[in-house]
Amino acid sequence: MSAAPRQPDELTAFDFDVIGRGEVHLPIPVSAENPRTMRRVARVIDALGKDLCALAERDDLALRSKLFEARTRARQATWDLRKIAKGGAGTRQPTASATAEKPKRARKRRLVRTPEPLSLEHFTAADDLRAAIADWYAWLAHERRYSPHTLAAYGRDLAAFLSFLMDHLDRVPSLADLEALAPRDFRAHLVRVSNRLGTASRARLLAVLRNFFRFLARRGLAHNASVAALRMPKMPQHVPKALDAEDALAVLNSMSTITHSSWLGVRDAAIVALMYGCGLRIAEVLGLTRAEAPTKPGMLTVTGKGDKERMVPVLPAVAERVCEYLAACPRRLVPSGPLFVSQWDMPLTTRTVQRRIVKVRALLGLPETATPHALRHSFATHLLNAGGDLRAIQELLGHASLSTTQRYTTVDAERILAVYEAAHPRARMPAAEQPNPAQALNPASTPRGVP
Numbered sequence: 462m463s464a465a466p467r468q469p470d471e472l473t474a475f476d477f478d479v480i481g482r483g484e485v486h487l488p489i490p491v492s493a494e495n496p497r498t499m500r501r502v503a504r505v506i507d508a509l510g511k512d513l514c515a516l517a518e519r520d521d522l523a524l525r526s527k528l529f530e531a532r533t534r535a536r537q538a539t540w541d542l543r544k545i546a547k548g549g550a551g552t553r554q555p556t557a558s559a560t561a562e563k564p565k566r567a568r569k570r571r572l573v574r575t576p577e578p579l580s581l582e583h584f585t586a587a588d589d590l591r592a593a594i595a596d597w598y599a600w601l602a603h604e605r606r607y608s609p610h611t612l613a614a615y616g617r618d619l620a621a622f623l624s625f626l627m628d629h630l631d632r633v634p635s636l637a638d639l640e641a642l643a644p645r646d647f648r649a650h651l652v653r654v655s656n657r658l659g660t661a662s663r664a665r666l667l668a669v670l671r672n673f674f675r676f677l678a679r680r681g682l683a684h685n686a687s688v689a690a691l692r693m694p695k696m697p698q699h700v701p702k703a704l705d706a707e708d709a710l711a712v713l714n715s716m717s718t719i720t721h722s723s724w725l726g727v728r729d730a731a732i733v734a735l736m737y738g739c740g741l742r743i744a745e746v747l748g749l750t751r752a753e754a755p756t757k758p759g760m761l762t763v764t765g766k767g768d769k770e771r772m773v774p775v776l777p778a779v780a781e782r783v784c785e786y787l788a789a790c791p792r793r794l795v796p797s798g799p800l801f802v803s804q805w806d807m808p809l810t811t812r813t814v815q816r817r818i819v820k821v822r823a824l825l826g827l828p829e830t831a832t833p834h835a836l837r838h839s840f841a842t843h844l845l846n847a848g849g850d851l852r853a854i855q856e857l858l859g860h861a862s863l864s865t866t867q868r869y870t871t872v873d874a875e876r877i878l879a880v881y882e883a884a885h886p887r888a889r890m891p892a893a894e895q896p897n898p899a900q901a902l903n904p905a906s907t908p909r910g911v912p
Contacts, residue, residue, distance in 0.1 A: 576609050578602075579616035585627045587635035593683075594619070597676050606767045618669040625650045639674070640683040644690050651691075660694050667693055701838035701868055702830035709737050709839050712821050712831070719820045724789040728801055728809075729817050731786040736833060738779035739763075740840035740857050743811050743833045752796040756784050765859040773857055841869045 578598055581591045601607045626634040670688050677683040713733045717726030735746045745763050755761045755775040764770050792806050801809040814833055822831045841854050855866040
């Protein structure tokens with residue numbers, strides 16, 4: 462990074478060659494005493510990012526790759542400028558005294574924690590109702606094996622309903638109060654939350670109430686059929702947004718061009734290969750251990766939602782990507798530890814993979830529906846379009862219901878015509894055997910015995 466003298470009228474320009482050299486010339490002097498210095502630098506970087514986005518709309522993939530690398534260098538330059546500004550007034554590097562006075566702190570590693578269910582203190586309820594909620598939580602977690610995210614969401618919805626009953630009944634609700642509720646009481650709560658909740662959230666709220674009241678009825682604690690009389694909101698039918706085969710392969714091959722380290726690009730390519738080649742969820746890929754690494758073609762045991770295990774085949778191309786990652790990874794992977802780790806030797810998070818896909822999506826010009834889960838949709842859609850059995854795809858995806866897999870049956874017209882020509886008895890009938898339209902209009906001219 463080097464400085465060049467500038468005139469005051471040129472302070473809004475950022476001398477940066479996005480295609481050629483990687484030098485960044487700062488048009489303003491860096492000084493910690495100037496409070497507006499960093500604000501000017503931030504505006505310059507924002508303007509540069511807009512110019513790069515405008516140039517990235519071109520169809521030249523090589524040019525967009527260079528532009529992306531240039532934007533990465535510009536962001537790194539921004540962080541360098543902030544470090545320089547903190548080092549001292551009018552200096553380019555932190556002084557030795559400043560370094561001695563302020564020792565370098567170790568990077569704090571933030572662990573990603575799974576959400577925990579709400580404690581019983583968050584529920585506005587009597588003692589008998591709180592005991593029932595505790596049993597309901599244990600039933601959902603151990604017998605139904607709901608995920609921690611589902612348990613936390615169910616707890617929030619039930620706590621909000623009990624808080625509404627506190628205001629609605631002017632007393633702390635108990636099991637007897639729940640048994641005496643009428644349909645209008647449930648509708649009052651739905652009307653109260655309809656302004657801030659969408660259709661899916663309101664449907665989940667009704668599902669939580671039905672689940673809780675059904676649990677109370679089975680345990681003989683309370684019985685109320687009013688909640689069953691409420692109609693579920695009509696959910697819009699969303700068709701899975703799958704990628705084309707060319708786009709999916711382009712995402713796989715472009716993962717190594719968006720990272721500053723070669724082994725990180727190999728790691729991201731292996732993750733994409735598992736999601737697209739095996740149809741795994743992003744959490745299932747990151748949940749693999751080093752001992753479960755599919756280094757050879759064969760079958761892979763995956764633990765999905767509800768701790769349900771299934772077997773998925775591993776293609777040779779997928780096993781090759783995983784072997785390349787293991788050979789390039791500089792970290793020591795414990796057999797019982799995670800297979801994919803970050804550059805800080807920590808378990809990889811789903812948000813990190815999502816950010817990588819967003820960068821590739823911007824690089825390739827793909828729509829916003831190109832997400833990590835879209836690779837799983839692409840796996841199912843491409844198998845179905847190639848003639849795969851719907852039941853077999855259900856087993857590969859780990860769907861509990863066939864109706865969930867049936868969403869992928871939205872195939873194109875060519876696929877429908879191909880099935881029609883292969884199955885219908887009159888689809889490939891010779892022209893000589895085709896019925897005559899004139900005979901069809903005049904039945905008397907049809908010879909006897911001819912249908």
